[in-house]
Amino acid sequence: MSIKFREIGEGCNRQSIIGEQVMVRGSQQTGLINRQKSGLPGRIWLFPLVLILLYAFTPLCARAEEYVFVDRNGMSSQIVEAVKLVNEANALMRENKIEEALKAAERSVKLAPESAFTHLVLAGAMARSGNLDDGLEECKKAQAIDPNKPEIWMNLGNIYLSSGKSSKALETLHEYLRRFPHDSHYDFIKSQVAVLEREQKNCSKESPANAEDYFRDATVRGTMKWKKEKMPLAVYLEPTSSARGFQPSFVEEAKGCFNSWQEASAGKVQFKFIDKPESADIDFRWTDNPKDVSQPAEGGETRIQPSLNGIESAKIKVLTVAPVKELKMDDALIRFTCMHEIGHALGIAGHSHARGDVMFCSLPLNFQKCVLSDRDVKTLQHLYSDDVAIDFGQGSNAADALSNTEYFINQEAQKQFTSGNPEEGLRLYKEAYAKNPQSHVFKFNLGCALQRIGIEALQNKNFDKAASMFKEALELDPSDRTAKVNLGVALLNTGMQQSREGKQAEAEPNYKQAIELFSETDNTRLAVAVHNYANFLNRIGKTSQAKEVEAKYLK
Numbered sequence: 001m002s003i004k005f006r007e008i009g010e011g012c013n014r015q016s017i018i019g020e021q022v023m024v025r026g027s028q029q030t031g032l033i034n035r036q037k038s039g040l041p042g043r044i045w046l047f048p049l050v051l052i053l054l055y056a057f058t059p060l061c062a063r064a065e066e067y068v069f070v071d072r073n074g075m076s077s078q079i080v081e082a083v084k085l086v087n088e089a090n091a092l093m094r095e096n097k098i099e100e101a102l103k104a105a106e107r108s109v110k111l112a113p114e115s116a117f118t119h120l121v122l123a124g125a126m127a128r129s130g131n132l133d134d135g136l137e138e139c140k141k142a143q144a145i146d147p148n149k150p151e152i153w154m155n156l157g158n159i160y161l162s163s164g165k166s167s168k169a170l171e172t173l174h175e176y177l178r179r180f181p182h183d184s185h186y187d188f189i190k191s192q193v194a195v196l197e198r199e200q201k202n203c204s205k206e207s208p209a210n211a212e213d214y215f216r217d218a219t220v221r222g223t224m225k226w227k228k229e230k231m232p233l234a235v236y237l238e239p240t241s242s243a244r245g246f247q248p249s250f251v252e253e254a255k256g257c258f259n260s261w262q263e264a265s266a267g268k269v270q271f272k273f274i275d276k277p278e279s280a281d282i283d284f285r286w287t288d289n290p291k292d293v294s295q296p297a298e299g300g301e302t303r304i305q306p307s308l309n310g311i312e313s314a315k316i317k318v319l320t321v322a323p324v325k326e327l328k329m330d331d332a333l334i335r336f337t338c339m340h341e342i343g344h345a346l347g348i349a350g351h352s353h354a355r356g357d358v359m360f361c362s363l364p365l366n367f368q369k370c371v372l373s374d375r376d377v378k379t380l381q382h383l384y385s386d387d388v389a390i391d392f393g394q395g396s397n398a399a400d401a402l403s404n405t406e407y408f409i410n411q412e413a414q415k416q417f418t419s420g421n422p423e424e425g426l427r428l429y430k431e432a433y434a435k436n437p438q439s440h441v442f443k444f445n446l447g448c449a450l451q452r453i454g455i456e457a458l459q460n461k462n463f464d465k466a467a468s469m470f471k472e473a474l475e476l477d478p479s480d481r482t483a484k485v486n487l488g489v490a491l492l493n494t495g496m497q498q499s500r501e502g503k504q505a506e507a508e509p510n511y512k513q514a515i516e517l518f519s520e521t522d523n524t525r526l527a528v529a530v531h532n533y534a535n536f537l538n539r540i541g542k543t544s545q546a547k548e549v550e551a552k553y554l555k
Helices: 061-067 076-094 098-111 116-128 132-145 150-162 166-179 186-202 249-264 331-345 374-383 398-418 422-435 440-459 463-476 481-500 504-521 523-539 543-553
Strands: 003-006 016-019 045-050 233-237 271-273 282-287 298-307 310-319
Touching: 076 098, 076 116, 098 116, 116 132, 116 150, 132 150, 150 166, 150 186, 166 186, 233 249, 249 271, 249 331, 249 374, 298 331, 298 398, 310 331, 398 422, 398 440, 422 440, 440 463, 440 481, 463 481, 481 504, 481 523, 504 523, 504 543, 523 543
Parallel strands: 233 271, 233 282, 282 310
Antiparallel strands: 003 016, 045 298, 298 310
């Protein structure tokens, strides 16, 4: 779009002088670029919880002969009993009756020690009880007996993950993907691997798992929290849902999780539940659509909208159906998912490295024992302590930090421009560019802001201010054609205004500068400027000079 400025020319030659609107990439609303990252809408921060698939093997008794490894000794009846115990252990684990499942699994191993599946179910029961080290050993025994079963590789990888051994987990799950491309769980594991690789890339290397808290990991993408002026936070918790798998008890589980975080904050965070989502700070919904989360391996997802003034809003979605049949979305799994996602909604952006923390990157295998750890509590209190400021420029590396800074400064500056405070928006850009001279985004947007304010000054016939803005823009980028044209417009109008006021000595240099700028950029405007300058020269008695100017430029 172009903006026209009609000014009175000299003598009888009244001309239209058109100031060029700055055409830039990005927001049409403000004319300022706003670079985005990761394909997300705006700079919305997204935080998933990685579900762990612990494969539940449930062979039928009718197929017991497939697992008779010691038939020659007449022990097939024991194998049949072992298969029944495997079935029983798996069913008990799905009901979160872990101690009973463990006993059944141990008996199955005694009956069929050479069966990969008895060791596999025992590995699962041990892992679900929190005994991950022994669970790993049992899973390795199953792998040694039969390395060609995909469920063994899945379980081994996920027990590694729940143990906090992410690199080993990824190595094992990648091997599963290589070996079993046609397995029914391939897409789920592929999704899980993608999320874990993203998590590894984003995680901080500075916070050991045995530290008092994981504040460095929590703020790896920047220090973001709710301002105290926002308290209590208005929470819309969807009271019922038609989503498949939804149970009314889920709502009470979620409320309990909000209360747990509120108590952990030592009074810094408060919630109030409201009936209408329109006025919510935190909007919590149930869904049975896996497409509502970024990857199939996620049980829930939180999106927060950050700003220079802290978190503006948060949206939480929790799945009511599991992405694979081996998982059951019961109260225990919902409770852990809610607790984890609410932590993200409060500003704990990164994940813990320690498997005992609710904010560990993936669902622990003993998720039924869901309570906030001491580290969870101390991290939240650290984040909301008065001496911790919002710092959107912090990041895991310099590029991320600069990207965050660019986004939030652009966001705030655009608000100022659209709300009628362009001088404040300009100040933000000048300050940001002075601190980050390497930023092409700030340099570009500062130039756009200067020209936007210059255009508005032209509209208001404040030609001195307009010329000042365009000169600054040219100092940033001497090759900027638009800035040259607009400076020429401002100087020409300044010269004409000074001429009308009888300030002939001051007017002439402005005519000359305008003509020089147009001669480099715009023949149409050059002709307008030359005619106005020639009329000016004729009026002050410099007729011969007027002819020379016209001869030079109007060939």
